[in-house]
Amino acid sequence: MIKTFHHRDFRLDELIRLKRSRGETVSVVLPAREVADTIGEIVTKLRTLGDLIDQILVIDANSADGTAEVAAAHGAEVHQESALLPEFGQALGKGDAMWRALAVARGDLIVYLDSDTRRFPRHFPVGLLGPLLVFDDVGFVKGFFRRPFVGRQGEERPLDGGRVTELCARPLLSAFYPELAGFVQPLAGEVAARRSLFERVPFATGYAIETSMLLHVRDLIGVDQMAQVDLEVRRNRHQPLPDLAPMAYAVLRVVLERLRREGRLRDGQAPPLQTADGRLVQVEIIERPPFVTLGAHR
Ligand SMILES: O=c1ccn([C@@H]2O[C@H](COP(=O)(O)OP(=O)(O)O[C@H]3O[C@H](CO)[C@@H](O)[C@H](O)[C@H]3O)[C@@H](O)[C@H]2O)c(=O)[nH]1
Numbered sequence: 001m002i003k004t005f006h007h008r009d010f011r012l013d014e015l016i017r018l019k020r021s022r023g024e025t026v027s028v029v030l031p032a033r034e035v036a037d038t039i040g041e042i043v044t045k046l047r048t049l050g051d052l053i054d055q056i057l058v059i060d061a062n063s064a065d066g067t068a069e070v071a072a073a074h075g076a077e078v079h080q081e082s083a084l085l086p087e088f089g090q091a092l093g094k095g096d097a098m099w100r101a102l103a104v105a106r107g108d109l110i111v112y113l114d115s116d117t118r119r120f121p122r123h124f125p126v127g128l129l130g131p132l133l134v135f136d137d138v139g140f141v142k143g144f145f146r147r148p149f150v151g152r153q154g155e156e157r158p159l160d161g162g163r164v165t166e167l168c169a170r171p172l173l174s175a176f177y178p179e180l181a182g183f184v185q186p187l188a189g190e191v192a193a194r195r196s197l198f199e200r201v202p203f204a205t206g207y208a209i210e211t212s213m214l215l216h217v218r219d220l221i222g223v224d225q226m227a228q229v230d231l232e233v234r235r236n237r238h239q240p241l242p243d244l245a246p247m248a249y250a251v252l253r254v255v256l257e258r259l260r261r262e263g264r265l266r267d268g269q270a271p272p273l274q275t276a277d278g279r280l281v282q283v284e285i286i287e288r289p290p291f292v293t294l295g296a297h298r
């Protein structure tokens with residue numbers, strides 16, 4: 001079963017002590033595309049964590065809004081994604097940026113964070129590193145949080161964020177990989193593991209990365225060594241619904257490809273849907289006969 005923690009289970013000074021005694025170093029990797037408005041605050045907050053973090057890497061997707069300059073001005077080490085491992089050609093979206101980052105990340109532990117988080121809480125890396133540093137039987141940690149939908153005027157609808165997560169990712173995992181459906185935010189970009197694990201994971205390009213990574217990490221270490229940590233609230237930039245369709249499709253494609261490889265695109269009784277608050281909802285689908293066949297009964 002997936003282990004669940006709260007970021008408040010871990011204290012910054014204790015983690016720094018543990019990290020030193022283990023002789024391990026930490027890299028934070030921020031894939032970044034057009035995030036000049038948020039990246040500066042994130043890098044600044046990360047730098048207040050002192051010795052917890054040894055390297056802050058921003059992997060820029062050739063942003064036109066000055067993301068790279070802002071990140072560098074705040075003290076991050078900045079690389080252009082396509083300049084890393086150039087023999088693989090132009091970088092293909094977020095997952096590729098995360099993979100290429102491994103070429104320059106020096107830490108024994110690696111924390112990936114999204115860089116469009118507003119009002120970035122500095123406990124994110126503390127919560128993500130805590131289970132890895134404290135417990136020997138945890139090999140992979142993913143964040144979860146409440147996701148308000150923040151409207152144009154700043155008004156918040158508390159439960160309405162995470163549309164692809166709620167309408168696509170968790171229903172799919174519930175149906176086909178229920179052991180992973182307990183991840184409250186399966187698409188969260190906030191993940192941490194030892195570099196030795198990430199180096200063994202095939203990284204899917206683009207927005208397929210999180211779904212694909214969950215499946216590969218499960219194959220490599222099993223769900224019992226996978227954990228999630230409550231990071232409270234995350235406010236992200238919202239893409240317009242039409243732009244989320246390719247993301248949903250990428251998630252679907254990962255699952256379909258897996259099922260195909262496993263030779264089980266057919267299934268009998270689908271398991272129930274797991275909701276964000278842990279309820280199991282049975283979604284019954286019964287196919288009624290074509291109406292014309294009712295002739296005899298009517
Ligand atoms: O080509 C890209 C696209 C995005 N990003 C960065 O990746 C992060 C997340 O991207 P975003 O477009 O904000 O994704 P969301 O709409 O927030 O999507 C959610 O779901 C995605 C699909 O699983 C995950 O990749 C994200 O981490 C997760 O936050 C941000 O820092 C982006 O700047 C890149 O570096 N390159």
Ligand SMILES: O=C(O)[C@H](O)COP(=O)(O)O
Nearest residue numbers: 161162163164165187238
């Ligand atoms: O994770 C998701 O479902 C996508 O990032 C969309 O999030 P949003 O609905 O909060 O914009």
